[in-house]
């Protein structure tokens with residue numbers, strides 16, 4: 090490419106078109122993906138790092154497109170947000186997550202909460218509380234077994250965040266702040282909101298044992314969260330060393346490849362059944 094001569098526009102144009110094309114491709118296939126049953130939920134265990142008992146699950150969407158193959162949620166969720174398709178996709182995720190959790194409970198497996206990621210557009214949807222309430226009623230899942238994960242940036246409109254989160258709490262649903270530390274909110278700001286859990290972003294957890302700065306950030310978040318009575322969850326735990334340090338700092342609840350990748354519902358059933366025998 091370096092020898093192409095001086096015309097930068099000509100150099101960049103094809104790539105630019107490729108990106109636009111990919112986006113349009115995703116958007117048009119995304120429109121039909123729900124009815125064509127191309128989405129699937131995976132579930133990642135959240136557990137106690139000491140005794141390794143599962144205390145929760147996070148629900149993560151997967152999309153297998155016949156035309157595009159497997160597309161990462163990191164790529165298609167932002168496009169779904171831009172196009173408004175996130176409303177129907179998000180509704181499908183909530184319904185399926187609650188339905189599946191109720192199914193496990195009906196099978197007599199240990200009852201644990203399931204966490205669902207809410208997108209900004211859903212958070213700003215005036216009917217979201219009603220929708221969640223309807224889904225709980227429809228599936229028969231008790232609200233205490235649903236956790237809604239939101240990010241710091243969604244809470245920036247404090248009036249809206251307070252109203253919405255209070256209404257979620259009224260329903261009996263728990264609230265977690267996802268990717269904590271990557272936004273600009275302080276813990277003192279969050280302490281004014283009715284939040285239950287804080288998930289430390291994986292970028293701080295990764296290599297904690299090798300990078301002092303990350304370790305002290307994680308340690309500080311854990312200490313402050315304790316003082317505010319928030320449950321802390323460390324995300325992206327991949328090694329024994331990270332796990333050991335987290336326990337030392339007082340963070341018991343963890344999630345990461347070290348304990349389990351996101352998996353299909355059948356694999357979750359097996360894990361939960363094992364736990365029952367212990």
Ligand code: C2E
Pocket residue numbers: 133148149150161162163166179182206207208267268291324325326327344345346347351
């Ligand atoms: P997230 O909510 O922060 O989810 C955690 C991501 O980290 C997941 O990626 C998970 O597979 C990955 N992960 C878990 N443990 C480890 C680990 O030990 N190491 C590493 N390197 N990664 C780990 P995934 O499933 O690709 O999802 C990416 C993002 O897409 C999610 O980040 C979330 O923001 C979004 N997303 C996924 N499912 C949904 C959904 O149903 N609704 C909405 N609105 N967003 C979703």
Ligand code: CA
Pocket residue numbers: 147206238267
């Ligand atoms: Ca999440």
Ligand code: CA
Pocket residue numbers: 267268288290291324
């Ligand atoms: Ca996260």
Ligand code: CA
Pocket residue numbers: 268
């Ligand atoms: Ca994330």
